[in-house]
Amino acid sequence: MTATQMDPPVERFDVLIIGSGASGLTAALHLAPFRRVAVLSKGPVDEGSTRYAQGGISAVLDKADSFDAHVADTLDAGAGLCEIDAVRRTVAAGPEAIQWLLGLGVPFTREAHEGRSRLHLTREGGHSARRVAHAADATGQAIEDTLVHTLRERPRIDVFERHMAVDLIVHRAGGSPRVIGAYVQDGKTRQVQTVLAPVVILATGGASKVYLYSSNPDGATGDGIAMAWRAGCRVANMEFMQFHPTCLFHPKAKSFLISEAVRGEGGHLLLPGGERFMERFDRRAELAPRDIVARAIDHEMKRLGIDCVYLDISHRPPEFVREHFPTIHQRCLQYGFDMTAEPLPVVPAAHYTCGGVMVNRHGQTDIPGLYAAGEVSYTGLHGANRMASNSLLECLVYARAAADHILSVADPLRPESLPQPPNWDESRVTDSDEEVVVSHDWDELRRLMWDYVGIVRRRDRLLRAQRRIGVLMDEVHEYYSHYRITPDLIELRNLVLVADIIVNSALERRESRGLHYIRDYPERNPALDGQPTVLTPPPPT
Template identity: 55%
Template sequence: MSFNSSTSDHDALPVVIIGAGLAGLTVALELASTRRVIVLAKRQLGEAATAWAQGGIVGVLGRDDSIESHVRDTQEAGAGLVDEHTARFIAERSAEAIEWLVERGVPFSPDPDGPLGLHLTREGGHAVRRIAHAADATGYAIHQALLAEVARHPNIELRERWMAIDVITPRHLHSDAAPRCHGVYVLDLDHQRVETIATSAVVLASGGVGKVYRYTSNPDTATGDGIAMAWRAGCRVGNMEFIQFHPTCLYHPQDRSFLITEALRGEGGHLKLPDGTRFMPAHDPRGELAPRDIVARAIDFEMKKHGLDHVWLDATHLGEAFLKEHFPTIHARCLALGIDIARQPIPVVPAAHYTCGGVVTDLLGRTDLPGLYAVGETTYTGLHGANRLASNSLLECVVLGKTCAETIVAAPRADQPLLPAWDESQVHNADEQVVIAHNWDELRLLMWNYVGIVRTTKRLERALHRIQLLRDEIDDYYANFRVDRDLLELRNLVDCAELIVRSALMRQESRGLHYSRDFPDPLPVSFPTVLVRPARSRRGAGLAGLGMGLASPSAPVSRPPSSTGLCG
């Protein structure tokens, strides 16, 4: 067996960050003064989900606002499953997070009379205006500013078109040593070669799993890579049944992933039926400002009731000047597609948008595996509960990205063994790529039809059965052919699909984003769903022997910053 070169100097080894969105770039910038950092972007640097975020980032800044109010709104949106300590920890650091971004040149929309000179908007579920934004392209503005700073830093290496395959643990060394992340296998997509990287730490910041569904607002990068890798490495995952469907994705044959920000409803946009009737007041007294899960279910209900392909979001009464000033991206994009939003309503449909569950971590970014960290949408920290409050996600990326970097710097040194090179001696080039394409399409359609906004036990059981058959085909393909991006993404998606379905089957109630016709009412008391993988399992063994359950209040799901031991 061949091995890569290594070093006994732990601090000389790089920190590898998988993902180049806000979470990953925050960690990179905070680490780079003391550590060498490698940031892996699976596609082009600008294709991270961060760049697609329109609405904004929460900042508890206004005189009419408070930490308590933000925590209360987060808990209400999260339908009883938000960890209060986590919500408070992040809310208390929101102003600092905004200032950190301003210092790095993020051009937030100004308001001379606003706190910090910023204009604050309001989104569904928020009691007051507390969303700092850059018009309607906040994520893009943040991402561009941080990418520019990262590109200038001599200690940060940016690698485009490099995809992580798996983190390296003692089982790759055929060792019975204590579980630890020693490095990562990565695929150079341009040259189709696999490199072994020994690391001082690996940070999973690869985003969510929206591409497991046929319709999603997510970019093509959102294939659950970090969640699947952590799961295969033995880490717990939590609350995977809670997939947030954004209520208003543009319905147009030329663009199925363009998001119509919630801020448009926050500023007064109305959801209507084809005859012009507003329907949200009949579903919730907050109307269009109800939390996303309620709005998405209401749209789904009205579409099925009336046999519609979409509903309408009408903002014409706001006026052309207002729309061009506050929503220039939406106005321009829709106009290019033949829709003048100042004069016509926008056709919209719900689409998979945000993964509220993920890899179980504490507030320092630590997973169950020493040396492996995770930040952002890849994680379950307890902040989002059963439904994410709008614009909390970017805030979580910055706050916990900073604490994760601090933790990596302070972590004790560990011995680094020589790592085995990637072995391709028993595989050959794929003969029929159509197998991957077919399984990819079947999985996404299956999840859309059976594991969507409204669920039933029978549909979930059928989905699980078919996912297990797909897994067998994918595992066989993985074992016999050289890896490429499509195969690796499909492998990760089928892992995440099974985690979603099994979590949904465990939750015998309706709560937040999980709605079951068989269990339409919430339970009096409810807990997070935490899935535990067996300590040892063969390559491609799926979820056989899975341990799982609803965590009790004392279960170490969300841990305070002072927590120490994590189960391995």
């Protein structure tokens, strides 16, 4: 590559954070008093999966609850694959994380108790106690809005909205790799510029958009996982994709999530004839962990040949429903459903990526200088199945841990001292006149993942998916090599790579456990307790 007169200037920062959800903004706010920080956001800074988290944040906040109980519930949901130290650290840090958010002004729902106001706590699937702090049924929006508002007041944070990371820049002098920044595309100009930083934090979220039906916004395309893999980082447990049991079934709803808190407050799952069915699958019925509920719904839909099941909370007083679920109630009314008076049609949808880039207790990856926090990472907290509302807790705890570790380095590298990498070279590519190739491959990938690598799997279907994904990877590589990149192409390149990782991980695990259910191996293998599926990328070329 050679620089030209048209090359954009190189930006330099102490820390580059890729992603603007709860993890990215939490890390930025903790770092900003001491480092110059850049935050990249694929879209508006307040857009992302955090905003759509309805339920809340789990933490031990009641005298009747305990750390041991929260740990035990998490381990039970994780089906023998949680890392106990990670679970204990995260749970122990929960109350402090909530206090930090309260200090920023997050408007958590409160209730009167013995003449005083306290946080209202709800209960969700897998939890043995009420320990989920929430802001009505729009907790993620309340947290994101508060973090963004606080961010705007911090002068040492530069925010780049509608900027998309293309790839990490890794310097490999003497065979010792170190991240030194990223190539970033400006969404308006489509120009790719070089952003240098001795520390990069991946906070890009998960990869649920690899599936045809997802509760996630469009940006959940596995970007950080794919970039880290190409840079040389190991990933773990990518076969464990959580499908949320209850997304609104409506052609115009675009996978609107019906919070697990609806079941936590007494909602019943029904067949079309009004019969409850969850008691046949688990003694906890509607409050069973998400993998059990999603698989039960999938089973009933296939057994009866129906398009959906129903979630009913209309037996609770209408004022109770409107007070506890104002956002869901209003949104459902827009689609013609009154949840105070009738059941809601629901189906499962891809919701959360339990695996990710392997990190240690400080959020460090295999590449020096590169950290990861939130859904993009594998910390060991979730194991084979994430328990409801543990995800936002993990975001806050590990973002804080990464920031603290970064600040603990006595003599940090300065951005001015980093080697100058080649600028992005587009001298040998052209604009594409066949964008239909990208849209076609995107649609095919998501449909084959839904059909062959979904809630219930089979080895022959996984092998079929593996073969077709290999063809798609070749097509995308060919296209990427000859045409100027677009946001859609960047996302497709990342998604097809993550799809390949998911399939290979699923083929590696020859048992059924948690979110990974495969008919060829329907039983859990105790010999695999505590054994994550770890994949190592090939050496970079």
